[in-house]
Amino acid sequence: MDRVKLLWSKTNRWHRVILILLIVELRLLPSRQLGFYCNDPALSHPFTGDTISWKWLLATVVFLPLVVLLIVERVYNKDDAGRSKEQALCWYKEYMYGVLINLMVVQLLKILVGEPRPDFFDTCNPQEAGTCTGSEYVSSYTCLKTHWLSQSDKSFPSGHTSLALHTGFFIAYYLHQRTKRLVRSRAILCAQVLSIVSAVYCAISRITDHRHHWWDVLAGAALGVPILFYTVASLCKNFDCPNPGKEESSHEKPGTATVTVCDT
Secondary structure, eight states: OHHHHHHHHTOOHHHHHHHHHHHHHTTOSOOOOOOEETTOGGGOOOOOOOSSOHHHHHHHHHHHHHHHHHHHHHHTTTTOHHHHHHHHHHHHHHHHHHHHHHHHHHHHHHHHHOOOOTTHHHHHOBGGGGTOOTTOEESOOOBSOGGGTTTTTOOSSOHHHHHHHHHHHHHHHHHHHHHTTSOOOHHHHHHHHHHHHHHHHHHHHHHHTTSSOHHHHHHHHHHHHHHHHIIIIIISGGGOOOOTTSOOOSOOOTTOOOOOOOOO
């Protein structure tokens, strides 16, 4: 036990979150499996695919904020490209840490709850569904479609919703904070609206695709809010992270936003 404590003390926050996420993803923790009622219409929807796939979602979550941060910091701090890049990467690092926390919590809850998806009968094809009758409750089952074994009972909460809202509202609020002392252009306002609308669209698509129940989407949104607040308010210091070792230039050009590099 002392050795474990010693090893743990030598890790940083990134190591710990990634370690827990790996434990969850490798299914090293005991998982729960909720049963189902025979012929439950809520679980009888056909699988029609994902409007927004996991690959597309993760690509957006990982790369879009980085592009936005680099562009905005460069535009509003034209005199010091190196420093604007440093600031953008600083906030991006904190954003990604928040994403890892979000993903870790979502995946952990999926394992602990084990709720069947709305397309459960189609994607799992449980062996027991062929013999049960009426409104009989089946407490344990075996999926005949083995390639869906690890996904058909991971409905709660919606990871798409949680990550999409985390990213969309992060970008919208970042643009608000970094440009609030300037005259906002239509491009900025459009980018904010597009970020939020896209996140909401992703959440709604999880219901219309019958990949999640409505309460799964609501739970995903509820999880994303406090994690996003922690990311913005605590990790990114509300996008105002002064480093005592770096003084701001006293000769700023009019219309140039103040850039302060956070202390990492």
